Amino acid sequence: MFSYVIRRFLGAVVMLFVVSVFTFGIAFIVPRIAGGSAESLASRYVGRTANQQQVAEAAERLGFNDALVVQYGRWAKAIFVGADYNYGPGVEHCPAPCLGYSFITHQPVFPELMDRLPVTLSLTVGAAILWLVSGVTIGVISALRRGSVFDRGAMAGALAGVSLPIFFTGIMSLAIFSYKLGWTAEGGSYTPFLQNPGAWAYDMILPWITLALLFSATYARLTRAGMLETMGEDYIRTARAKGLNEGKVVTRHGLRGALTPIITIFGLDVGLLLGGAVLTESTFSLNGLGKYAIDGIINNDMPKVMGVTLVAAVFVVTANLAVDLFYAVADPRVRLG
């Protein structure tokens, strides 16, 4: 078990390294391939009014003329020990973990990411609980009443849930529940949980439901398929033969058997969303990581994009690791060689 954990952990570290190389590559190598020069890159730092010489100086100062390996080393090193950026007028210290400065706002990226993380975290965790509970519940009932009106309705709803894009369901629900009925917040507002849990939930409820609708549809189908399979297993008959009541047969034996793949996908989905629920955040004007990434992409603000990418990668890789470890605990048949 111990060596399995160590190996998975090392695998995760290697994965993160690969992601960082690709992230750096997309930001610094691809523009070169597309014909850009060190100067065109540097011109983003000094602004449009700078003359040729100022740009050349900036390129030199920021190290854009160095070999790419050296540049990558410097960038990666900054993440661990921080860096001093020489802007000409003065030297500014960027403490570790340093993900550089935004081209546009000249703010360090990492603190900005940390400011926005609670929004994405709130959105993801709340929605995840909603979709897991509702999706699994609907899936179980559908499987147990296969072919019933509930099953058909739920599966039709699930198809609609998967098919309808967030920006449609989001805007529709905003129009109805917020603007028309006035039951929920209008979007764009976020109250930290610790400040006022009630207001926090009030602000987040519509994004939660919208995001959960999309995912719970998938989870309902997944649970239904898994339950149909496990409820036909011989061990279910054994459980009934013991005299267990049907509730326990379904949950302790049927659902337990079907739950492993669901939790696996759940972990990966949550990891993915923690890196930024781009569409949901944009639709509800939530200042989370996804919105930050979109801003970065629209403004060609490479440090922002790289920062979000890297943080998202950390979440995804961590979720992967968690799922691997969970799997080893959840299924005793998994061999940990």
Added chain:
Amino acid sequence: MAADEPFLELKNLTIHFPTDDGLVKSVDGLSFQLQRGRTLGIVGESGSGKSVTSLGILGLHNKRNAKVSGEIWLDGDEIVSSDPDTVRRLRGDKMAMIFQDPLSAMHPLYTIGAQIIEAYQVHHRVSKQVARKHAIDMLGRVGIPQPVRRVDDYPHQFSGGMRQRAMIAMALVNDPKLLIADEPTTALDVTVQAQILDLMHDLQDEFGSALIIITHDLGVVAELADDVLVMYAGRCVEYGPATTIFEQPEHPYTWGLLSSMPRLDRPNVGRLAPIPGLPPSLINLPTGCSFHPRCAYEPRTGGLGSSTMPELANAVGGRHLVRCHLPLDERRRIWETEVKPKVGGTA
């Protein structure tokens, strides 16, 4: 309860499954009795209704897809008409079942111990520690070495024979008075089969329960059963004490089963004779006697075989019942002169 009152009695049990293709008549008018401490062997080919019957006794058929009628009396309780919760309480406590393939019949994600503990706690309000002690004790009694250590193993960590022992321990943990074993040795190695049969025999002596062994293996029946019930296409075709069934079988189907059983304990008399043809479709049963299309002696019934279903009637011995059109002395003559020499004697 009077001493001669049967512990288990089936009266005209009928189990049908409506399907899109038609009504599947898995069990049709089955009746038998079983006393405490006695063993009944139910034999027949696949699809003859053996397992469906056993699941019916446990009340495990889903009312939505199975139509069960008739009566099943277990120690004063009627199963068919009882509400599901009443039957559930009896299940695992008063009656328990050992399934064919212990690997698929045990939950792969729970330890052997957890599954036995669960079976005990359903019917006993005790702490986990008490139930666990009981589980370990049971594992020891079914011959699992080092039960204290093995109780926390998962099913896949057990060998096939050990798994079946664990399955038996799970079935016996509540000291059931009726134990149904559905092909208990089919999934096991031959060497292990004998051990498991011995174990079941010993445990039955110890617990004094009524035992139903469902099998297509007449060797198993010869080993354990006091009485034998031969099923064909959902009906009983022959019933009687085991010695009678092996010494004086009177139904052509039973003859067929005996002729197709390899015997190592006697000189080889001839080739094994399989029963010709296939089991009939349970949706479209043949007219008349269900077995007549495969019966070599059908021409001797004078057309009755293909037109009328024979009744289950007394043969010579008091408790020997046979469902056959052939005249009694004709059956005895065929057995003595035509079949018995080929089968090579009897058990």
